Amino acid sequence: MQQPVGAKKGEIEFRKKLYEQEVLGEKKFDDEFSGEKLLEIVRNRVAKTYDQIGRLQERGITTSPYVEIGAERCQRSLAMENELGCHGAATDISFYSLKSCDYYGGVLHYDRAPLRICCDAYNLPFLSNSVPFLFCYEALHHFPDPAPVARQVYRVLAPGGCFFFDEEPLGGKMRFDLYKVGKIHSPENLAKSKIRTLSDALFGNPSCNEAEYGIIENHRLSLGSWRSALSTFDKNEVFVKTLKSLKRNPLETDLFDEKSYLKRVARHLFGGGVSGCCFKAGNAKNMNLGIEDVIVCPECLSSNAETKLGRRKGVFCCRKCGENYPIVDGVVFLFSRATLNELYPEMLDRIQSAFPQESASQCFGAGAK
C-alpha cells in the first residue's frame, strides 16, 4: 500500500506552517515546540547523529556520499557535512522543511550545507547501485508500509552499502485506546508525570497536529511488516528496544532472531523502538563519484529509465527528455512533471522563472528535443 496523495499534500502544508512559525516567527500553532525548546531538540539530534554515525565510521562503514530520507530541517545532514566529513543529499517531500536548512545551519554556526532535494521517497532520483550510505530518522513510519521505501533504498544502495535508520516504532499488543491523549508536543503533555506517561502509553490514543493534516503516523507497525520490509536487504542488524527510554536496555531484542522467550513476550506486549543497519551484498568499491554525479531524471525515471542529470549554471537538466530542474531557494525539485503539478501547483511559476534561459539552450543543445 502506498502513501496517498492527500497524506503527501498534508505533509507539505503542515511543514510550510511550521516553517512560517519557526523561521519567520509567525504564530501558527499553540501546541508545537517553542523556539528555545526546538533548538534544544535540534542540538540533541545533531549530537545523536554525530555519535551514532561516528560509530559506524569507526566500524569502517563508508558514510559519504550519503542520502538522508525525510531530512526535515536538515539538522542531521548538517551534522554529516560539518561534523563527520561527509557530503551528500538531504531529501524530503517538503520544500519548506528543506528551505529551513539555511536558518538552522546559521543557528548552529555551520558553513557547509547538504545538497537539498525535494522529492518523493517512492521515486528516489538516484542511479541504482550508486550511493554507499543512506539513512533516516523517524521517517519510515510516515508511510502505510515501509516496504516500498525499503525497496527504493535497496535499489539506490551501492553494493556493500549500508542503510542506517533509527527512531521508528514497533506496535505492541498491550495498547488500549481508552482515552485521547493531548497533543504530543503540547506544554501539558510535556510536563506530565511518569505515571501518566506510562498510563498514556498503555491506554491512551495519542494525537498530534500531523494527524489533523492527514499525515500518516503509523505507530502500530507490526513485527511482520518490519520483517517483510527489511527482508529486501541481504543482511540486517536490526534491534527493538522495548522500554526504549532506559539507557542500558535489558529488553533489547534482535528483530529477526531473538532467542530469549521472555524478551520476545515483552516485545509482543509492549512493542518498542526499532533501529539498525541493513546491508546490500557485494564489495564496496570506491567509485569516486560525488552525490551530484548520481542524480537521475525523475521524468525519465517515471518510465523506468535512469538518465543521469547534467548541470549547467545551477540547473539540473536531462539531455534525453529535455526536462530541466532549477534550484529554488537552495532546493532542487526532482519530481516528474505530473507529480510536481499534483504536489506543488503553486510553485510552477516560480520554478519556471528560476530557470535561466541561456542555460536552456546549453541543456537542450545536445540533440534532445
Ligand SMILES: [Zn+2]
Ligand atoms: Zn529525462
